[in-house]
Amino acid sequence: MAKEKTLFTCNACGGTSPRWLGKCPSCGAWNSLVETVAESASGGKNRLGTPQGYAGLANAQPVTPLAAIEAQDVARTPSGLSELDRVLGGGVVEGGVVLIGGDPGIGKSTLLLQAMDALQRSGLPTLYVTGEESGAQVALRSRRLGIEGSQVNLLAEIQLEKILATIDAVQPAVAVIDSIQTVYSDQLSSAPGSVAQVRECAAHLTRMAKSTGITVILVGHVTKEGALAGPRVLEHMVDTVLYFEGDTHSPHRLIRAIKNRFGAVNEIGVFAMTEKGLKGVSNPSAIFLSQHSEPVPGSCVLVTLEGTRPLLVEIQALVDGGSPAPRRLSVGLERDRLAMLLAVLSRHAGVACADQDVFVNAVGGVRISEPAADLAVMLAITSSLRGKPLPRGFIAFGEVGLAGEIRPAPRGQERLKEAAKLGFTTAIVPKANAPKRAIPGLSIHAVERVDEAMDTLRGLE
Secondary structure (H helix, E strand, C coil): CCCCCEEEEECCCCCEECCCCCECCCCCCECCEEEEECCCCCCCCCCCCCCCCCCCCCCCCCCCCHHHCCCCCCCEECCCCHHHHHHHCCCEECCCEEEEEECCCCCHHHHHHHHHHHHHHCCCCEEEEECCCCHHHHHHHHHHCCCCCCCCEEEECCEHHHHHHHHHHHCCCEEEEECHHHCECCCCCCCCCCHHHHHHHHHHHHHHHHHHCCEEEEEECECCCCCECCCCHHHHHCCEEEEEECCCCCCEEEEEEEEECCCCCCCEEEEEEECCEEEECCCHHHCCCCCCCCCCCCEEEEEEEECCEEEEEEEEEEEEEECCCCCEEEECCCHHHHHHHHHHHHHHHCCCCCCEEEEEEEHHHCCCCCHHHHHHHHHHHHHHHHCCCCCCCEEECCEECCCCEEECCCCHHHHHHHHHHCCCCEEEEEHHHCCCCCCCCCEEEEECEHHHHHHHHHHHC
16 A cells, blocks of 8 residues: 655645655744645645636636725623633624634633533524534533533534534534544545644635624643644634633633734633532732732732723732842733833832842733833832832832833823722822813822832832
């Protein structure tokens, strides 16, 4: 029997190479080539024919000026889980395709099973296609979650053609494919989960969703680096990409929108894993704030922005004894930015930490990428170095430049109102973020430079 010919296909762009290379020759990605079975020629299928002209290949289609097309708002259907709806932009969209990925055991199937049951109870027909578990396993999970008498239609199948035929017969409003890496098509000879299978199966399901108006939710595996497994084109095909994050040792989970054609990106939803499944957290700021009976040195509360949601996060800093090779370590914040802030502190505020070990941590495992955290980090470091706690009910935010200036943060008014709502009483903010009208219960000190912020802090002690 002749040995099957193999090719090496890039996970990022889908390009092929006859042998393995460390760098993809098509897109330049490193370590992205995986071995796949070469597909046999299809006898001219999907070929464009002669290069002389394309008029005979298909009938020309009419075109419409953009101004002549009526723009309509997209109708949304709430999923029954408010935190999931927040990330989706208000609910599921007719004909939309959503891709959700996350680590094994993080709760993707649990979340979608709860959402499908809520949609079904609201009167929408649903279909849950499971390729990784049997129907009995899914039923056992539903009993464990307390979902009694659920009428969600279930199909245990991994062959694409049978799945499409079932969707056409059942006509659900929302269909879940768990997971796209287990689905295969008879038209391809490669194994399920290969680049070709994932790309083609996702393309067929997306085409079906757009033509029928059925919402399709795809569950995707992630690699050890945390990226979605399969070709990068998978993320380009779908309308929304969600990442389900969290520590399996912690009950809290974050769902984050990386791409959303129908809503804001970088929006997050917060869930708590309980015995009865995932429950939305209405006040997520409580997760990221430590409960101190008395103020402690090195702790400063930051009002950060995740999508459209202001969150209060505690920044902790520890400055400890001198050493020949001082360390700079940050968890949840950029390490290079920490080194830059220490240099600004030394030059423009006279706070020297050159011979000190500096450790900075964002409480609760949250990752902060926006520069508005700069001022809170600097104040936490100063507090730890001096051994004096910041005032009770104190918050700060603002971006710090290399010249020592403090730049404004976007949507400063919403940040301040959220802090006031949660009982904070004192704030140091950039001068450009100072509100025109006083916020009840909140004393605001607007500053322009780092040294001015330090002087203001000393006056509050």
